[in-house]
Amino acid sequence: MFEQLKEQPADKILALMAAYREDPRDDKIDLGVGVYKDAEGKTPIMRAIKAAEKQLWEAEETKSYTGLAGDPGFADAMVSLVLGDAVARGSVAAAATPGGTGAVRQAFDLIKMANPNARVFVSDPTWPNHLSILKHMNIEHVPYRYFDAETGGVNFDGMMADLANVKAGDVVLLHGCCHNPTGANLTLPQWQEVVDLLNKTGAVPMIDIAYQGFGDGLEADAAATRLVASSCPEVLIAASCSKNFGIYRERTGLLMAVSSDPAKFKVNQGTLSYLNRQNFSFPPDHGARLVTMVLNDPALRADWEAELEEVRLGMLRLRQALADELRTLSGSDRFGFLAQHRGMFSRLGVGPDKVEAMREKHGIYMVGDSRMNIAGLNDMTIPKLAKAIIDVGC
Structure with missing residues (x-):
């Protein structure tokens, strides 16, 4: 029976996670996995x-x-x-x-x-x-x-x-x-x-x-x-x-x-x-x-709602900071949509060639369709990401 089984295609996000772990660079950035992270890169247990x-x-x-x-x-x-x-x-x-x-x-x-x-x-x-x-x-x-x-x-x-x-x-x-x-x-x-x-x-x-x-x-x-x-x-x-x-x-x-x-x-x-x-x-x-x-x-509910609001506002702040940094580097508002998006994710709207270039040249890991997890960013990594986006011609 087992000889009839075929190898299944690898999950792209899981494969991206594996590639990120194997990358020896200290300044690499993981924007692929769809999990919320705080400024220290941890996924905390909520207080409530x-x-x-x-x-x-x-x-x-x-x-x-x-x-x-x-x-x-x-x-x-x-x-x-x-x-x-x-x-x-x-x-x-x-x-x-x-x-x-x-x-x-x-x-x-x-x-x-x-x-x-x-x-x-x-x-x-x-x-x-x-x-x-x-x-x-x-x-x-x-x-x-x-x-x-x-x-x-x-x-x-x-x-x-x-x-x-x-x-x-x-x-x-x-x-x-x-x-x-x-x-x-x-x-x-x-x-x-x-x-x-x-x-x-x-x-x-x-x-x-x-x-x-x-x-x-x-x-x-x-x-x-x-x-x-x-x-x-x-x-x-x-x-x-x-x-x-x-x-x-x-x-x-x-x-x-x-x-x-x-x-x-x-x-x-x-x-x-x-x-x-x-x-x-x-x-x-x-x-x-x-x-x-x-x-x-x-x-408990009041504390949960307060912490959830902190998380939400934190992601909005990161969005705005990234859009502002890209406006400074590009001299245009063409990335302004990032501040208008909502939730953990944004899609840059660029091809897999530019996504690969960001990974190879700058250690930026995002899904091949240019989806990136905004919650994977912090104040230290936003300038690096913005520079990589401009550098590869997005």
Whole structure:
């Protein structure tokens, strides 16, 4: 049997991480891996999470399974965080998953179960694992234009022209905020146009929201997702706690299925539980328990929100500092879009040849499509990055 297996293509980001580790230069800069880092290059445990973990260690009395959909308290807390009062809680079926990736995979499984002929429309570019999972599952996926390399913004006209080809039963995958890998986001009026198109065509929106709180704030970052959920008859939402709670290795996520028909709740909830059972049975609980504690305890939540805001403002400051440095070196505002992007990532919009040149000449490691992790920068490395960008002719 094993002789039939073929070597799988290497993950580009993991390969980049390996190359970075092997580079002997002391002044190399890692802008590839999608993990938040502070000014010292560390990924800290958030204060509220640490405090909740201590409380949990002292109070927890069992490691027995939770339900197939996870602890209902986690679902309640996360639905409230993501959707607020945009929809009634009784219209949202929800199940805990191993990270946001698990939520995405379960959503694709649900799509395939509900409509084997559904096409999934995906932004060009998107998070590479979206495409990898869709390909692995043999789900037809169709790209729609999204990033404008000339302006560093969204090619909205191209996007809408491509989405005009969706049909009833198709799924349109959207990034709720802080688009990965570009950092370029739709405006709320543009989101409304997308909603109108979806409702006109009968296509179903699926939202991947992995960076709530990293862009313009917790409430502002959820606004688009809430608009879609309150406006469309059916919505799938995959939410991740990895970034905004800093619990990457705890693998904490939630899949939500929103229906405007209350009668669909029982079937939807049962389906999510069924899919969990087929894939991993019971979802992990440690990270979910910590998130629930933080969101439900006023003191812990206030501290978490304050630290998350520090992180958000820090990334905005780094963006502005990089844009300012590039303006000084280039004598133009052609890199001003970097300050307008939101979240951890930005895409420079240059080819892999220039990305390779920055790696070889300057020890700058970013993904080949020119996606860079802004959180991998600090005040010391910004001038070096800006100089490398100008030096290779970006």
